[in-house]
Amino acid sequence: DAKTTQPPSMDCAEGRAANLPCNHSTISGNEYVYWYRQIHSQGPQYIIHGLKNNETNEMASLIITEDRKSSTLILPHATLRDTAVYYCIVRPHGSSNTGKLIFGQGTTLQVKP
């Protein structure tokens, strides 16, 4: 699986947009970008994934650059409950490696009042 690079920590003011970057310069053509988050002491939670087009769901938006070497997860109106560690993962979709998520260190997002 391709390696990802994320900043170790970020702060965001409550109510503002949180933009979390991820570099994945060695991503392959069949690899998707997945985002998960982990709130303290809980199991990781799926947020969103995409291949090359921008994606949006009820939780967040995912912006993938045209060359697919980086992406940004956007939480449009961060709340205190969004304080968590955010993981960016790249992996093939539905392949025989199904399930082998490789979690890096992620970005600790602190949302402040």
Added chain:
Amino acid sequence: DAGITQSPRHKVTETGTPVTLRCHQTENHRYMYWYRQDPGHGLRLIHYSYGVKDTDKGEVSDGYSVSRSKTEDFLLTLESATSSQTSVYFCAIILAASTDTQYFGPGTRLTVL
């Protein structure tokens, strides 16, 4: 709520004793996974299962065995627990192969003295 439960939620045991952790799901999902999480290492895959009696190793499988005799239960066994196996253990499932996204249980905190 993906219908995943883990038991026990907390356990303290002594070095050399056998320990079995249980992951239970209620909706007949095919894929199930065991991860461990330690400070500085993120989540690491131990074993996974792609059906009854079908299991495979993850990246940190040494010292662990698994069994899946029925769809709803995936058991993780430490035959002889060591202090290095003190960790938080998470179970996960894939709800639908088409989405290939994992949903995690609440975790089991295991302490080996």
